[in-house]
Amino acid sequence: MNIPMVDLKSQYLSLKNEIDAAMLEALEETHFILGPNVQAFEQEAADYLGVKHAIGVASGTDALHLALVAAGIGPGDEVITTPFTFIATAEAISYVGATPVFVDIDPYTLNIDLKQVEHAINAKTRAVIPVHLFGQPVDMEALVQLCDAKNLFIVEDCAQSFGAHINGKMTGGFGAFGAFSFFPSKNLGCFGDGGLVTTNDDKHANELRILRNHGSRERYHHNVIGYNSRLDELQAVILRIKLKHIDDYSQNRRRVAHRYSEALADTSIQVPYEDGKGLHVYHQYTLLHEKRDDIMTALQEKNIACAVYYPIPLHKQDVYMDAYKDIHLPVTESVAEKCFSLPVYPELENDNIDTITDVIKGAL
Numbered sequence: 001m002n003i004p005m006v007d008l009k010s011q012y013l014s015l016k017n018e019i020d021a022a023m024l025e026a027l028e029e030t031h032f033i034l035g036p037n038v039q040a041f042e043q044e045a046a047d048y049l050g051v052k053h054a055i056g057v058a059s060g061t062d063a064l065h066l067a068l069v070a071a072g073i074g075p076g077d078e079v080i081t082t083p084f085t086f087i088a089t090a091e092a093i094s095y096v097g098a099t100p101v102f103v104d105i106d107p108y109t110l111n112i113d114l115k116q117v118e119h120a121i122n123a124k125t126r127a128v129i130p131v132h133l134f135g136q137p138v139d140m141e142a143l144v145q146l147c148d149a150k151n152l153f154i155v156e157d158c159a160q161s162f163g164a165h166i167n168g169k170m171t172g173g174f175g176a177f178g179a180f181s182f183f184p185s186k187n188l189g190c191f192g193d194g195g196l197v198t199t200n201d202d203k204h205a206n207e208l209r210i211l212r213n214h215g216s217r218e219r220y221h222h223n224v225i226g227y228n229s230r231l232d233e234l235q236a237v238i239l240r241i242k243l244k245h246i247d248d249y250s251q252n253r254r255r256v257a258h259r260y261s262e263a264l265a266d267t268s269i270q271v272p273y274e275d276g277k278g279l280h281v282y283h284q285y286t287l288l289h290e291k292r293d294d295i296m297t298a299l300q301e302k303n304i305a306c307a308v309y310y311p312i313p314l315h316k317q318d319v320y321m322d323a324y325k326d327i328h329l330p331v332t333e334s335v336a337e338k339c340f341s342l343p344v345y346p347e348l349e350n351d352n353i354d355t356i357t358d359v360i361k362g363a364l
């Protein structure tokens with residue numbers, strides 16, 4: 001047996017005829033930069049996400065970066081975020097010369113702790129970047145209320161939460177901006193790098209379209225220093241096809257997660273906690289246990305993939321360590337020592353899920 005963390009091949013094979021035909025058509029069309037598929041995908045994604053504007057960019061990291069540029073955030077500004085995320089969340093803050101302020105996480109949802117956000121707000125704070133970690137929405141109604149009262153921008157990091165929603169309102173539609181990634185292993189993944197920024201503000205949307213295309217409003221007229229950060233036409237072809245299946249993918253990720261959680265319910269493992277406020281779309285299925293390393297060894301011996309997201313909190317990373325040496329975030333630090341993630345993808349079969357939980361129970 002060999003169970004991987006993600007299975008991109010079977011997803012491709014299930015859509016192969018449609019993808020191959022559409023790719024060939026785009027190759028014949030040869031409109032490779034900001035072509036018709038990018039435009040169509042932006043509209044389809046905006047419709048699906050329930051936002052006014054969706055702007056395709058080159059990656060999720062760029063989506064976060066360009067959103068902060070469009071918000072006018074720069075040197076001297078503080079941006080509050082979680083230390084328990086992929087490095088890109090903080091990199092974007094550092095790119096614009098602002099200071100990431102890391103606050104502790106909630107021990108159950110593993111998302112940023114809103115009480116800690118409130119404590120960290122001061123006169124320099126300009127924005128908050130909540131990460132809908134592993135696919136579970138942050139309590140955005142509470143965060144929006146807090147940030148509106150303090151006049152702060154929210155840039156939602158939706159890299160792991162495409163299709164997650166709170167009472168039908170999609171992540172990416174609550175803050176001033178939503179930043180999405182289409183890295184191949186994400187819930188909606190393309191065949192390379194890709195990203196998207198969402199906003200309901202016409203002016204910000206216009207700025208983002210200029211920023212991603214060399215600061216150019218009109219060809220060869222450059223108003224600001226921009227970037228080369230466009231969503232690729234061929235990636236847009238794939239995204240348009242996969243977008244039609246995203247609800248089915250989310251439902252199947254939840255099937256996998258709930259089958260794991262039921263099987264592990266009566267063990268000493270802490271299974272993912274759904275706070276009941278929003279729909280968790282399980283980008284990752286992440287467990288906590290003191291004997292994580294032993295359990296992972298048992299899985300690996302059976303050729304079952306597993307991984308630690310994330311072993312080192314951002315304030316403990318080499319690149320940030322010196323600047324944050326006096327900061328102690330006990331929940332994050334303890335979770336990083338106990339967390340491990342199991343394979344989760346829409347195509348994962350029930351028999352395989354049962355084998356995995358049997359191996360874990362054996363190891364306990």
Ligand SMILES: *Cc1c(COP(=O)(O)O)cnc(C)c1O
Nearest residue numbers: 059060061086088089159181183
């Ligand atoms: C993947 C990811 C990103 C970065 O997206 P890329 O498309 O790889 O640049 C940012 N934030 C989080 C939480 C991610 O998981």
